[in-house]
Amino acid sequence: xxxxxxxxxxxxxxxxxxxxxxxxxxxxxxxxxxxxxxxxxxxxxxxxxxxxxxxxxxxxxxxxxxxxxxxxxxxxxxxxxxxxxxxxxxxxxxxxxxxxxxxxxxxxxxxxxxxxxxxxxxxxxxxxxxxxxxxxxxxxxxxxxxxxxxxxxxxxxxxxxxxxxxxxxxxxxxxxxxxxxxxxxxxxxxxxxxxxxxxxxxxxxxxxxxxxxxxxxxxxxxxxxxxxxxxxxxxxxxxxxxxxxxxxxxxxxxxxxxxxxxxxxxxxxxxxxxxxxxxxxxxxxxxxxxxx
Numbered sequence: 001x002x003x004x005x006x007x008x009x010x011x012x013x014x015x016x017x018x019x020x021x022x023x024x025x026x027x028x029x030x031x032x033x034x035x036x037x038x039x040x041x042x043x044x045x046x047x048x049x050x051x052x053x054x055x056x057x058x059x060x061x062x063x064x065x066x067x068x069x070x071x072x073x074x075x076x077x078x079x080x081x082x083x084x085x086x087x088x089x090x091x092x093x094x095x096x097x098x099x100x101x102x103x104x105x106x107x108x109x110x111x112x113x114x115x116x117x118x119x120x121x122x123x124x125x126x127x128x129x130x131x132x133x134x135x136x137x138x139x140x141x142x143x144x145x146x147x148x149x150x151x152x153x154x155x156x157x158x159x160x161x162x163x164x165x166x167x168x169x170x171x172x173x174x175x176x177x178x179x180x181x182x183x184x185x186x187x188x189x190x191x192x193x194x195x196x197x198x199x200x201x202x203x204x205x206x207x208x209x210x211x212x213x214x215x216x217x218x219x220x221x222x223x224x225x226x227x228x229x230x231x232x233x234x235x236x237x238x239x240x241x242x243x244x245x246x247x248x249x250x251x252x253x254x255x256x257x258x259x260x261x262x263x264x265x266x267x268x269x270x271x272x273x274x275x276x277x278x279x280x281x282x283x284x285x286x287x288x289x290x291x292x
Contacts, residue, residue, distance in 0.1 A: 004034065004063045012055025016042070019053055024061065032121050036149060039063025069120060069127050070103060075111035080142060080272050085265040086155070087116065087145040090274045093251055097134035097143065098127050112145055119145060122152040133159055133218065141168070141256025142274050154264035159218055162196075165260040168213040168223060169202075169276060169292060171253035171284075173242055174232030176201055176209050182226050186219045195219040197226040203290040208235060208246060210289050212257070223254060247283040255280065257292070 008023045020031035020040065032049070034040050040047040041060045053059070078090040091097065091108045098109035109129040112119055119130025123146065132144040132155040144164075146152035158164050179200040185192040196216040203210050209232065215222050221240075227233055228240035236245030236252035245251055260271040276284075276291065284291050 004039070004061050007058060007060045010053035010055065010057040010059060012053065012057075014053050016040070016047055016051050016053055016059070017049075019059065020061070023059070029117065029121070033126060034061065034063040036121055037063060069099065069113045069129055070105050070110055071114040071117065072105055072110040073114035075106070075114070077111040077115055078274075079115075080274055081270070083265075085147055085151045086263065086270075087147065088142050088259065088272050089145060091135050091140055091143050091256075093138050093140040093277060093279075096137050098129065098131060108143065116145065116147050118147055122146040122149050124152075132156060135256055136221070136224075136254070138251040139254045139256065140277050140280075142259045142272055143256070144259065144261075151264050155261070158261055158264070162216045163261065165258070166215050166218075166256065167258035168215070169253070169255045169257045169280075170199075170211045170213050170223060170227065171235050171246055171280075171289075172209050172211055172227055172232040173207055173235045174209070175204070175207070176211065176227075176230070176232040180230075182230060184226065184229060186222060186225050188220065193217075193219045195222050195226065197222060199227075202292055205288050208287060208289065210284065210291070212292060224252075247286045249279060249283045253280050253283065 004024055010019055017028050017031040021028045035047050035049050038046055039062055043058055080090055081088040096107040099107050109131055113129040120126040122130035130146045132146055132152060144155055146155055181198040183196050186195045199211045199213045201209050202212055213223055224234055224237055224240045233240045233242035234252040234254055235242050236249060255276055258273045263270045
């Protein structure tokens with residue numbers, strides 16, 4: 001980490017982030033991160049984003065900066081939606097959502113940071129690059145990206161109260177009913193968390209079934225755990241009893257297919273969809289399963 005400590009006096013009329021940039025020899029973006037993190041005080045009070053300094057104002061900095069996320073413009077980024085406040089991208093299977101170690105590359109966040117560097121100021125953890133939620137490494141599909149802190153907080157609030165419709169496509173083993181629903185809690189680290197999952201069967205062939213799954217909560221591994229508990233785990237998910245990968249795939253098939261929410265800025269309903277990746281479509285065709 002880079003530590004920034006010390007005090008200086010403002011020359012007057014200068015915006016705080018610009019004054020910090022000049023005084024500390026850092027970029028304006030990094031100065032804004034320090035302000036948002038609460039590491040800057042003006043005349044003893046916590047600094048406000050965007051404020052202008054009066055002449056002689058005492059500015060104190062006590063900030064340990066998190067490692068900067070590596071921006072990777074060379075990574076392909078598929079954008080499903082974009083405006084000045086919110087975006088949605090399609091995560092490929094095999095990518096982590098965001099890095100877990102300083103300097104880690106090859107994640108969705110690395111690609112997103114190159115496209116919208118302001119996202120590091122939106123999410124509480126800069127390494128998340130404004131991503132509002134996450135998908136497992138082998139799960140593909142839609143992920144929301146906030147470009148401002150207030151938008152990130154608003155989307156997180158929508159997610160926490162189940163106000164974002166989240167629909168997935170899943171290839172399961174076994175013979176699930178044509179439709180169903182479970183509200184069985186999921187226990188992790190000794191804590192039982194409420195979880196609600198519903199599904200309908202799109203097509204089946206032998207012991208494989210393609211499901212449309214909706215989750216009303218966002219518990220980690222929710223779909224994988226619920227389907228396994230019901231007796232039809234994801235094919236190719238050995239951690240939950242799904243056996244070897246199906247067909248030509250080298251992974252399980254779980255895809256964040258659709259998202260719908262009220263836009264936190266415009267107030268309009270936003271409905272997004274991402275088709276299955278090519279390898280999943282080839283797999284379904286090989287297995288003789290009809291897609292959505």
